[in-house]
Amino acid sequence: MAIMTDSPQPENPENTEINEPDKAAEGPATAVPVIIGNRPLAPGELQMRAPRRGKPPVHLADLTATERTEHLKSLGHQGFRAKQLSKHYFEHFTTDPEQMTDLPAAQRAEITAVVFPKLLTEVSVQLADQGRTVKTLWRLHDGSLVESVLMRYKDRTTICVSSQAGCGMNCPFCATGQAGLTRNMSTAEIIEQVRIANQQLAAGQVAGGPGRVTNLVFMGMGEPMANYKAVAASVRRLTDSRPDGFGMSARNVTVSTVGLLPAIEKLTQEGIPCTLAISIHAPDNELRDELVPINQRYKIDDVLDAARTYFDTTGRRVSIEYALIRDINDQAWRADLLGRMLTARGGAGWIHVNPIPLNPVPNSKWTASDPRVEEEFVETLRSYGISTTVRDTRGSDIDGACGQLAATIVEDARHREDREARVGRVELIAAAPHLEGNSRG
Numbered sequence: 001m002a003i004m005t006d007s008p009q010p011e012n013p014e015n016t017e018i019n020e021p022d023k024a025a026e027g028p029a030t031a032v033p034v035i036i037g038n039r040p041l042a043p044g045e046l047q048m049r050a051p052r053r054g055k056p057p058v059h060l061a062d063l064t065a066t067e068r069t070e071h072l073k074s075l076g077h078q079g080f081r082a083k084q085l086s087k088h089y090f091e092h093f094t095t096d097p098e099q100m101t102d103l104p105a106a107q108r109a110e111i112t113a114v115v116f117p118k119l120l121t122e123v124s125v126q127l128a129d130q131g132r133t134v135k136t137l138w139r140l141h142d143g144s145l146v147e148s149v150l151m152r153y154k155d156r157t158t159i160c161v162s163s164q165a166g167c168g169m170n171c172p173f174c175a176t177g178q179a180g181l182t183r184n185m186s187t188a189e190i191i192e193q194v195r196i197a198n199q200q201l202a203a204g205q206v207a208g209g210p211g212r213v214t215n216l217v218f219m220g221m222g223e224p225m226a227n228y229k230a231v232a233a234s235v236r237r238l239t240d241s242r243p244d245g246f247g248m249s250a251r252n253v254t255v256s257t258v259g260l261l262p263a264i265e266k267l268t269q270e271g272i273p274c275t276l277a278i279s280i281h282a283p284d285n286e287l288r289d290e291l292v293p294i295n296q297r298y299k300i301d302d303v304l305d306a307a308r309t310y311f312d313t314t315g316r317r318v319s320i321e322y323a324l325i326r327d328i329n330d331q332a333w334r335a336d337l338l339g340r341m342l343t344a345r346g347g348a349g350w351i352h353v354n355p356i357p358l359n360p361v362p363n364s365k366w367t368a369s370d371p372r373v374e375e376e377f378v379e380t381l382r383s384y385g386i387s388t389t390v391r392d393t394r395g396s397d398i399d400g401a402c403g404q405l406a407a408t409i410v411e412d413a414r415h416r417e418d419r420e421a422r423v424g425r426v427e428l429i430a431a432a433p434h435l436e437g438n439s440r441g
């Protein structure tokens with residue numbers, strides 16, 4: 001999901017800087033354009049399977065506590081080293097052998113090279129909000145590129161992580177979605193984004209003073225539920241008590257999805273009370289089939305039923321994300337239909353809706369709703385008793401907000417024609433008068 005804000009508290013972005021990582025102190029420089037994604041997808045095409053590519057090397061963070069002990073033994077080391085290494089990684093956020101004085105000096109470099117292979121290499125860093133929002137572009141071992149965004153607020157520090165390189169869900173308003181899926185990320189590649197952020201925070205390298213990551217949203221590049229196994233394992237590493245994991249509160253971990261029904265059902269059965277966020281973007285199947293193509297496979301009513309079951313099972317209120325796109329999905333009747341569909345499933349207490357002003361992406365004429373239209377949309381939902389908060393769009397000035405997490409997309413003439421035809425089709429559907437009963441309300 002390329003929706004990365006988590007806060008209803010706007011803070012005006014100022015002093016945007018674009019810095020090379022090792023030149024940050026020297027002031028603004030120019031960001032390097034990069035190409036992300038496998039291939040542009042045809043309109044409405046879904047890429048459910050990741051192309052086969054070489055797997056990243058096994059890392060300590062890929063393994064459960066039990067597996068770590070076995071892994072160390074299989075490498076010829078004593079099993080208890082696993083606990084020591086886990087402490088360094090999950091409590092002190094380090095992979096530096098020099099700091100591991102409890103390991104035999106002669107073995108430190110050898111052990112760390114095997115259990116902590118380098119998975120992420122910093123390509124560039126962009127700062128906003130006087131350094132309190134940090135977007136980092138990472139290169140993976142095979143050259144794939146992903147991004148993470150760290151956001152510091154008064155009361156918490158949130159990281160938005162990527163779970164796939166590219167995305168196969170093909171939402172037409174999203175820069176990442178236009179590039180196709182390169183590959184799934186491994187558990188450790190996901191967790192390394194958090195470990196490095198924690199290391200920088202602990203060292204006081206991020207504006208706002210020393211701290212640690214308190215909240216995490218899977219709203220960076222990719223559809224987390226399409227990489228279920230690695231994402232579910234990551235949630236465990238995040239929430240397992242230290243030193244098996246980071247010891248984060250499950251309620252502060254948000255897993256988002258455009259509505260991969262089987263994966264929502266699996267997550268419900270995991271029994272981890274993390275927050276589930278579902279990106280709806282349109283309440284009617286006609287428009288949602290176009291805006292969120294996975295809707296052609298899993299219809300909105302079924303997804304909302306699964307969301308309600310998630311609430312019943314975990315007790316966690318479900319977040320409904322709704323990117324507000326001017327004249328496309330922001331009509332009052334769509335807010336009214338959404339209100340009816342949500343409250344029809346047992347009142348308003350089980351959900352919270354976050355309308356998000358769209359961040360325009362390159363090559364697209366779609367933009368955020370008029371503020372008065374946005375207000376009417378919000379008030380309509382509130383008239384149903386639904387808790388509704390317009391989200392902060394932190395980082396939008398560094399292309400780090402919803403739908404903007406892919407840098408430069410290469411587009412040929414055919415792809416451009418396809419995309420423009422698709423936009424025209426969406427606009428026709430968006431403007432069609434609402435017919436009562438076209439979706440269960």
Ligand code: SF4
Pocket residue numbers: 001002003167168169170171174175176177178220221222223258403
């Ligand atoms: S294409 Fe859709 S699912 Fe994929 S990152 Fe973009 S908004 Fe999220």
